[in-house]
Amino acid sequence: MPLEEIKTRITKAEAEAGRAPGAVKLIAVSKVQPLERVEAVLDQGQRVFGENRVQEAAGKWPDFKTRYDGVELHLIGPLQSNKARQAMGLFDVIHSVDRPKVATALARLAQEEGHCPALFIQVNTGEEPQKAGILPSEADAFVAECRALDLPLMGLMCIPPVDEESSLHFALLAKIAARNGLTGLSMGMSSDFETAIALGATHVRVGSAIFGERVPPAA
Ligand SMILES: *Cc1c(COP(=O)(O)O)cnc(C)c1O
Numbered sequence: 001m002p003l004e005e006i007k008t009r010i011t012k013a014e015a016e017a018g019r020a021p022g023a024v025k026l027i028a029v030s031k032v033q034p035l036e037r038v039e040a041v042l043d044q045g046q047r048v049f050g051e052n053r054v055q056e057a058a059g060k061w062p063d064f065k066t067r068y069d070g071v072e073l074h075l076i077g078p079l080q081s082n083k084a085r086q087a088m089g090l091f092d093v094i095h096s097v098d099r100p101k102v103a104t105a106l107a108r109l110a111q112e113e114g115h116c117p118a119l120f121i122q123v124n125t126g127e128e129p130q131k132a133g134i135l136p137s138e139a140d141a142f143v144a145e146c147r148a149l150d151l152p153l154m155g156l157m158c159i160p161p162v163d164e165e166s167s168l169h170f171a172l173l174a175k176i177a178a179r180n181g182l183t184g185l186s187m188g189m190s191s192d193f194e195t196a197i198a199l200g201a202t203h204v205r206v207g208s209a210i211f212g213e214r215v216p217p218a219a
Contacts, residue, residue, distance in 0.1 A: 002210050003028070003044050006193075010204065013197040024197055027074050029189075029207030032214045035060060041210060042068050050095075050205050052077025054087050061090065075117075076157075076186075076205055078132050081105035088117060095120040095157040095186050095203075098132040100145060107149035118154040120186050120203075121146065123176060125169040126161035133158070136176060143180045155184020155202065166192045170199040 010024055027050040030038045038049075038060070047070045051057035057073065065071050075091040078098065084105040087094060094117045097103055110116035121142060124133030134142045139156070146153050156177045160169035170187050177185055188196025190209035197204065208214060 002212075003041055003046055006206055006210055009194060010197065013194040017198045019197065024201060025203045027076070027186075027203055027205045028210050029076065029205050030211065031056065031077075031207065032216075033207075033211045034215060037211050038064070042071075048072045048074065050074040050076040050207075054079070054083045054090065057090055058086060074203075074205075085109055088113060088115075091117050093118045093120070093154065095205075096122045096132065097146065097151075098122040098124075098134060100142070103142075103146050103149055103151060107151055110151070116152050118152050118184075119146070120155050120157040120184060121153065122157045122159075123173055125158045125172050126164060128161055131159065131161075136172060139176045140180060143182070153182060155182045155186060157186035157203075159189075160187075160192075167195050167199060170196050170201070174200045 007026065010026055011021065014021055014023055025048060027048050028041055028046050029050040031052045042064065061073055072092045073090060074093045074095060075087055076095045079087055079094060079096050079102055081101050088109055097119050106116060122133040123139050124131050124135055127135055156173050158169055158173045160166040173187055174185055185201050186203040188201045188204040190206050193204040193206055
């Protein structure tokens with residue numbers, strides 16, 4: 001049973017890193033997965049899920065939420081400021097605050113609605129031009145900007161470049177978080193979540209290792 005196996009591996013990685021049991025939250029990344037696979041994982045008791053598109057999440061989660069108590073949804077993909085209101089209604093945590101425009105939109109909506117999801121700032125640790133995120137050199141200033149907007153910052157998130165050793169990126173993210181007094185670290189996916197836990201991850205985002213390979217959308 002993949003979910004149980006992943007949970008066992010997380011527990012073992014926590015122990016080996018000297019972390020407290022339960023220090024790491026498993027986010028089951030259900031994007032693009034067939035509904036019956038998601039439902040099977042809900043039936044095994046998993047309640048924390050990640051989606052990378054607002055529209056896709058809006059299509060499946062309202063129904064699951066009426067049928068399963070205690071679902072906690074995390075947005076792990078890019079957020080357009082024109083989707084921010086919808087995202088705020090759907091998600092408990094947003095991992096992809098990646099530019100001032102999004103921070104400002106969230107702050108304005110938080111004022112209007114009287115609540116705001118917990119937030120992670122996405123850092124482009126590999127400085128990849130095609131990838132979202134704040135550059136490492138601009139991260140401290142952006143953290144300060146988000147704090148000045150009174151946003152509920154939980155920590156930092158990164159997606160390392162595919163062709164590089166992820167541990168270097170995890171260590172860099174942990175260092176930026178520590179010097180800014182942030183405790184949340186969203187890092188680690190199917191192929192490297194144990195490494196991420198060793199380097200301080202508090203949230204790991206695991207998709208294919210739980211659900212199987214993502215099925216491409218029908219043409
Ligand atoms: C898809 C995705 C994941 C999960 O990736 P797997 O390799 O399937 O575990 C994690 N984080 C983000 C941001 C993603 O888009």
